[in-house]
Amino acid sequence: MQEKVTVITGIHYRTEQSVSLYLEDGRIKEIVPLPAERSGSALPWIGPGLVDLQINGYGGADFNTIPLPEGTVERATRALWQEGVTSYYPTVITNGDEEIEQALRTIARACASDRVSAAAVAGIHLEGPFISCEDGPRGAHSASYVKAPDWELFERWQEAAEGRIRIVTLSPEWPDAVRFIERCAAQGVTVSIGHTSATEEQIAEAVQAGARMSTHLGNGAHLALPRHPNYIWSQLAQDGLSACVIADGFHLPDPVLKVVFRTKGERAMIVSDAVYLSGMAPGAYESHIGGKVVLTPEGRLHLAENPSLLAGSVQLLPSGIHHLASRGLASFAEAWEMASVRPSAFMGLTAQRGLEVGAAADLVLFDRDDQGISIRHTYKAGQKVF
Incomplete structure (x- = not known):
């Protein structure tokens, strides 16, 4: 037929x-x-379907609530389709060993049993716990769970994830990080440098070992850095690193975004890094990570006790695209591709060809x-x- x-x-x-x-x-x-x-x-x-390489949850569905309720992945997927996201990487962040394993196992089980989840989840992004233990670079990740890269532990988690861990964010400042990166690269797992206080030499060694990306470059950093050298300049200077940024207008000022785009060119991509409060009504919330937080009508999430400190991102990719285009930081087509064909091509997805004959029909109709x-x-x- x-x-x-x-x-x-x-x-x-x-x-x-x-x-x-x-x-x-x-x-x-x-x-x-x-x-x-x-x-x-x-x-x-x-336009081509949007691809989010880093998303912690959406519309109340949280990939880091332990235990992860059944149906979380399917609910998030259906909600993200309403935002034009056709492929995404549920992001599991720093936690206890058992808690991470449980989250990975539940996401994998959802993908194995539910065609909705299987269609949209292109892989899992493990953000931590192999990150910097220093205040600032560690961000909101719990210091009590941060640790050095552990290959045996990662293999255990990858087994729980049924091989679905496709991105690992780590800091190469740890001893033996290079060997860990080499092993990930050999298995086709993308290593992304993030939440780091690594030196220029450590970053160079990580890239040589197979690291390919920077996680939300410019965020998850000390409030004050040496003029030079510092780990942001070092990552910008590494031609082998693609850079992901949060383009919501709150996490990075426009001049920083402009510098990243000019430096990285086709290697620049945007992510949402959205937390589960994304898509919720403005108001005060109790977050299991940040405590008491406030979501403003403008889409800014901050700590209730200190409005100057962000408590995560709640803007999805369409908002980032609009911000870049409306501020003149990129043409509309370029901004859309930073959130679609570029991440798709970077991760080797079937939709990487965009709007071409023969390409996968992951598409978005929008105003x-x-x-x-x-x-x-x-x-x-x-x-x-x-």
Whole structure:
């Protein structure tokens, strides 16, 4: 039986040309320009599906609540589809050994038993506990659980995750970190440098060993750094490192974002690093990590007792894209690609070709104006999921 062909029409996010996309068997079969009489401002925009390499939770679904309630991953996935996210990496942060194992096992079980979760979860991001123990670089991660890289422990966690750990954030300042990085690289696990106080030499050795990325570069750092050298400059200077940044307008000032983009070029990507309070109504909350926090109507999450200190991110990728484009830090097409085809290509996902014939049909139909981006529909492998 011939596969049904789905046709979607809109404005191509890069060419700004009105087109019809023909989808068949989960892929883009054909792209046909529309005649002038069928073009118009009422059409939605069409872009590749968004890919979030680092997300801790969304809409009350938290990947770090132990025990992880059944259905958490599926609820998060369906909610993220409403935000145009077609692939993501649930992020498990520093915790006790057993707690991390339990979270990994529950996420893996969800992917094995639920087609919704399996379709969207491209892998798991393990952020810690092999990070700096220093205040500042450690960020909000609990000091009591931070430790040196431990390969035997990682193998145990990878077994619990059924091989789904695809990204590990660590600091190369630890002895024997190089050997750990080499082992990860040999198994196809992306090592990302983050929450670090490593020296320039340690960062260079980590890259030589196989580290490929920087985790939320510019955040998870000391409040004051030496003018030079310091670990932010050192990571920017490493051509072998791609850089992820949080582009919500709160975590990094625009000049820093501009420098990262100019330095890294095609290797620059954006992540949300959103916590589970993302998507919730503004107000005061009790966070199991940050304590009493406040989510403002503008989308800024801060500590209740000290509004100058952020308590995490709550802006998803569409907000980051809008911020970059509206502030002139990147063209709209470039900003969209920082959150879609670039991370997809970096991680070797099937949707990395974007809007091309033969590419995987992970797509987003959306509206955009001066106020932001509004998602109309999301397609995963050619199927409308929102």
